[in-house]
Amino acid sequence: MRPTQAAFPATRLRRTRQSAAVRALVQENSLSVGDLIWPVFLRDGEDVVEPVPSMPGVNRLSVDRVVQAAREAHALGIPAICLFPYTDPSKKTADCAEAWNPDNLSNTATRAIKDAVPDIAIMTDVALDPYNSMGHDGFVVDGKIINDETVEALVKQALSQARAGADIIGPSDMMDGRIGAMRSALESEGFKDVMLLSYAAKYASAFYGPFRDAVGASGALKGDKTTYQMNPANSDEALRLIERDLAEGADMVMVKPGMPYLDICRRVKDAFGAPTFAYQVSGEYAMIAGAAQNGWIDGDKAMMESLMCFKRAGCDGVLSYFAPQVARLLNA
Numbered sequence: 164m165r166p167t168q169a170a171f172p173a174t175r176l177r178r179t180r181q182s183a184a185v186r187a188l189v190q191e192n193s194l195s196v197g198d199l200i201w202p203v204f205l206r207d208g209e210d211v212v213e214p215v216p217s218m219p220g221v222n223r224l225s226v227d228r229v230v231q232a233a234r235e236a237h238a239l240g241i242p243a244i245c246l247f248p249y250t251d252p253s254k255k256t257a258d259c260a261e262a263w264n265p266d267n268l269s270n271t272a273t274r275a276i277k278d279a280v281p282d283i284a285i286m287t288d289v290a291l292d293p294y295n296s297m298g299h300d301g302f303v304v305d306g307k308i309i310n311d312e313t314v315e316a317l318v319k320q321a322l323s324q325a326r327a328g329a330d331i332i333g334p335s336d337m338m339d340g341r342i343g344a345m346r347s348a349l350e351s352e353g354f355k356d357v358m359l360l361s362y363a364a365k366y367a368s369a370f371y372g373p374f375r376d377a378v379g380a381s382g383a384l385k386g387d388k389t390t391y392q393m394n395p396a397n398s399d400e401a402l403r404l405i406e407r408d409l410a411e412g413a414d415m416v417m418v419k420p421g422m423p424y425l426d427i428c429r430r431v432k433d434a435f436g437a438p439t440f441a442y443q444v445s446g447e448y449a450m451i452a453g454a455a456q457n458g459w460i461d462g463d464k465a466m467m468e469s470l471m472c473f474k475r476a477g478c479d480g481v482l483s484y485f486a487p488q489v490a491r492l493l494n495a
């Protein structure tokens with residue numbers, strides 16, 4: 164129990180808010196560049212910087228440009244970059260074979276970044292949706308997303324990413340049993356240090372809309388993802404998922420989306436004490452960047468506040484499209 168506080172005027176809580184100096188002393192949480200993972204969108208071609216219309220300020224980058232972006236991110240002190248490929252519709256098939264092609268866009272970019280900027284950590288995404296003509300994260304048979312066959316394919320995808328040099332593999336598919344399957348495949352292939360950051364508590368969210376535009380999945384997706392992603396009404400279920408994924412060998416866990424789910428971040432951190440991340444997703448980015456563009460909010464302040472709130476909620480780090488902008492402000 165909390166000791167009782169002295170009554171006013173012995174206690175004046177404004178005393179410790181009176182100046183910047185005192186506010187700094189009593190500040191409970193802090194945000195640093197080391198907390199950031201920067202998600203970037205890839206596309207093929209050379210010297211291409213293609214704006215994503217629903218995410219003002221975010222571009223799809225060709226491999227040469229993403230190498231440059233990784234170099235800039237590393238110079239800013241950002242520890243990790245996370246790759247999401249825009250896949251040409253002609254490479255999307257029902258068997259999703261492009262997902263484990265050693266020379267697909269994600270693997271090509273991984274090798275190029277490793278070569279040029281070896282000290283930045285590379286995170287990759289495991290899920291079939293960029294490669295699936297049905298737009299789902301798993302195989303679709305008779306209108307159902309089938310679990311076990313999907314997991315076998317995800318293991319192939321994860322191994323191809325590890326072979327390309329990925330440091331952190333991020334399964335975002337929400338199939339059952341995939342963390343254990345990937346962990347044992349990685350161990351038996353000798354990838355003992357490859358980390359798994361599980362998108363363990365990933366909700367079926369409307370806030371992913373701009374991302375699906377960015378990776379070209381919006382048109383392909385038939386139906387919704389509610390049979391594998393979580394119901395936004397649930398909280399205990401998130402703890403069961405996190406507990407399961409940690410038990411299967413996840414090194415780090417994620418809650419996604421971020422800002423509407425800060426209560427989940429706090430519960431997860433308190434319950435497990437594991438490295439906990441949140442994903443400030445595309446729709447959250449679009450709301451802040453779009454409102455700022457219209458002059459409705461102060462974009463820099465809203466951005467910094469939103470990221471600090473993840474730290475207050477117990478997160479160790481945040482995936483955010485704002486990462487380079489945040490880093491520049493923190494370094495200023």
Ligand code: PBG
Pocket residue numbers: 288289290291292300335336370371372373374375388443444445446
């Ligand atoms: C797909 C995936 C999604 C995101 C990351 N990986 C979208 C989805 O599940 O439909 C969303 C990221 C964002 O909105 O920024 N496996």
